[in-house]
Amino acid sequence: MSPATAASPAAAADAAADRRAASPARRRVLETASALFYAEGVHAVGIDRIIAEAKVAKATFYHHFPAKDALVDAYVAEQFRFQREIAEAFLAEPADGDPRAALVRIFTYMTKAGADPAFRGCPFVNAAAEYPDPEHPVRRTIAEHRAWFLDLMRRLLAAADDPAPDRTAGILLLLRDGLTVRCYLDDASDLRPVVEDALERVLGDPPQN
Numbered sequence: 536m537s538p539a540t541a542a543s544p545a546a547a548a549d550a551a552a553d554r555r556a557a558s559p560a561r562r563r564v565l566e567t568a569s570a571l572f573y574a575e576g577v578h579a580v581g582i583d584r585i586i587a588e589a590k591v592a593k594a595t596f597y598h599h600f601p602a603k604d605a606l607v608d609a610y611v612a613e614q615f616r617f618q619r620e621i622a623e624a625f626l627a628e629p630a631d632g633d634p635r636a637a638l639v640r641i642f643t644y645m646t647k648a649g650a651d652p653a654f655r656g657c658p659f660v661n662a663a664a665e666y667p668d669p670e671h672p673v674r675r676t677i678a679e680h681r682a683w684f685l686d687l688m689r690r691l692l693a694a695a696d697d698p699a700p701d702r703t704a705g706i707l708l709l710l711r712d713g714l715t716v717r718c719y720l721d722d723a724s725d726l727r728p729v730v731e732d733a734l735e736r737v738l739g740d741p742p743q744n
Contacts, residue, residue, distance in 0.1 A: 649718025
């Protein structure tokens with residue numbers, strides 16, 4: 536390979552990271568760990584159990600995840616990616632371009648997900664409770680998710696002509712946090728009317744054209 540076409544060290548490192556991310560073994564480890572972390576808690580699940588249930592060699596595990604914290608960060612980042620994809624799907628649905636309808640769809644989905652018997656609360660809040668240092672990489676990924684959600688709410692509210700989108704976005708983040716706790720601790724089967732009422736109170740009447 537001539538110097539003119541050689542990849543830079545950074546590009547080579549990125550390519551190697553992409554190959555690792557696409558590895559079936561890495562995917563198996565991450566899927567196994569994600570299910571265990573969410574159901575039982577991060578610190579309650581050991582690496583040896585993940586390796587055994589994912590059916591990978593220990594060397595393979597450490598090739599993809601040099602430490603358990605790297606796996607936990609990948610788990611949180613995967614949850615973040617999943618939630619972004621859900622939000623993007625809702626925003627792509629036809630609703631006459633109504634941002635208020637998109638907000639309602641997002642919270643309706645959260646209410647439905649919270650009523651699932653397998654629901655164990657918010658994966659980000661759960662993980663944050665086990666990593667008290669706000670500067671830890673896991674906490675930084677969680678903070679990125681919260682900032683993304685807050686910005687998503689703010690943009691939808693601004694598009695809906697909310698008079699104070701920053702303030703209302705903060706209220707909706709609070710509603711989201713409270714909803715995930717209520718869904719986990721109580722019977723969530725009849726929460727949809729409550730959530731819809733809360734949204735109506737927060738959002739107010741739609742602007743008149």
